[in-house]
Amino acid sequence: MQDRQTRCGFVATLGRPNAGKSTLLNALLGQKISLTSHKANATRKQLQVIVPHSGIDERGAYDAQIVFVDTPGIHHQEKLLNQYMLAQSLRAMSDCDMGIYLAPASDEVRHYEEFLNLSRDKAVHNRHILLLSKTDMLDNATLMRKLAQYQPYQSHYLALIPVSVKRGFAPNELLDVVARFLPDSAFLFDEECVTTAQTKEIAKEFIRESLFENLSDEIPYESDVIIQSYEEGKIERIYATIIVEKQSQKGVVIGADAQTIKRIGIFARKNIESLVGKKVFLKLQVSVQKGWSKEIKKLKKVGYDCTDMS
Ligand SMILES: Nc1nc2c(ncn2[C@@H]2O[C@H](COP(=O)(O)OP(=O)(O)OP(=O)(O)O)[C@@H](O)[C@H]2O)c(=O)[nH]1
Ligand SMILES: [Mg+2]
Structure with missing residues (x-):
């Protein structure tokens, strides 16, 4: 055979x-x-x-x-x-x-x-x-x-x-x-591997998705997420900062009685829990970082390395 x-x-x-x-x-x-x-x-x-x-x-x-x-x-x-x-x-x-x-x-x-x-x-x-x-x-x-x-x-x-x-x-x-149309080649990754991204990076993306889902106008485009710490365990504990451009945006993200940030957290947490198959504790805070997307050095801190853009 x-x-x-x-x-x-x-x-x-x-x-x-x-x-x-x-x-x-x-x-x-x-x-x-x-x-x-x-x-x-x-x-x-x-x-x-x-x-x-x-x-x-x-x-x-x-x-x-x-x-x-x-x-x-x-x-x-x-x-x-x-x-x-x-x-x-x-x-x-x-x-x-x-x-x-x-x-x-x-x-x-x-x-x-x-x-x-x-x-x-x-x-x-x-x-x-x-x-x-x-x-x-x-x-x-x-x-x-x-x-x-x-x-x-x-x-x-x-x-x-x-x-x-x-x-x-x-x-x-x-x-x-x-x-x-794929080339003949040995496998490059372990067979159980579904992505090369770390869980922490996907968690960041799911929190960003929640910003797109729960906020309107320019805020999703003028914000991003930094995962401060990701602790694995029986419950995954994630501490993340939502960064925005302006003080007024921080108020909107938090919302009256912190209802908006709560909604953002719940939406993201559910997706992360489905991904990891475990309970997740997600703590979000908001920080104003004016011009975070306008300089190469600042963008790098948020995960976008522009140094060798082609
Ligand atoms: N009706 C319909 N909507 C779809 C279909 N596929 C995706 N969508 C919707 O199209 C929208 C954009 O989907 P995404 O998968 O985020 O598109 P994308 O190309 O990755 O977008 P960017 O990352 O912004 O470039 C979402 O609201 C999807 O639900 C489809 O087959 N039919
Ligand atoms: Mg896309």
Whole structure:
């Protein structure tokens, strides 16, 4: 009997803000690891999610380890943090073996053209699956017209797949297609490993997600989270600081009778508890750090290292 092949590779998940990248990765893994939000620009740095998959195709029977790299939405803004976010996406385009570009079904095709231009000299340029996402938002006839509009670009993409993560999503069908293009390689990670991120980093992201969920206007964009300490034990004890730009924002985050910060804490704690499978004690405080996102040195303290942005 022939040995099963092993395949392993890095797959950048790319697209404009709010395209559904992080939601897709959570659905492929079957577990929430990446923060998601109805507000755009939620993901700020790369996150690796490792999905095992086995199958059989024209190359033979295989066991695969697919390392999906979640990235911030591709957008252009002058602020240093936004430049860092774009650099994270560009780096994934260069470093990964292949990509998945998510184009929401309601998007205009010109955005895909912009991606092709941006990725011109990158590894994923002609090595990506074009995923038409959020197809549940269109009727069938419109979806067919949309698919036809992407046909002229077929020399650039490996496959064109319509997907709705919210309705009738079949992860294995997409994983089969991804695995077909993965390099032959031994596994790079332990088989039980689902992410290269530390639990502490994911906890930070879940608290940030709660800021996006519970606060409006500019505050989610002008705030971030620093985990001061993460103590493992029968109960995980997490002490974290929410940093904001202005004194007035601190008041909003805390809220009347501290009701808002309580809500933020409960929402985040539930997600962290599901992740670690244990009770979590989460203590949040708020600190005003004016200009925290405007200087390289300050951003580094919050976890965004801009020193070698490409
Ligand atoms: N209707 C519909 N909504 C979806 C689908 N997939 C994701 N969404 C929603 O789209 C919004 C954005 O999802 P995210 O996964 O955070 O998008 P993202 O591309 O990671 O966004 P950024 O990190 O900001 O770039 C959320 O409100 C999701 O619930 C889908 O298949 N159908
Ligand atoms: Mg995201």
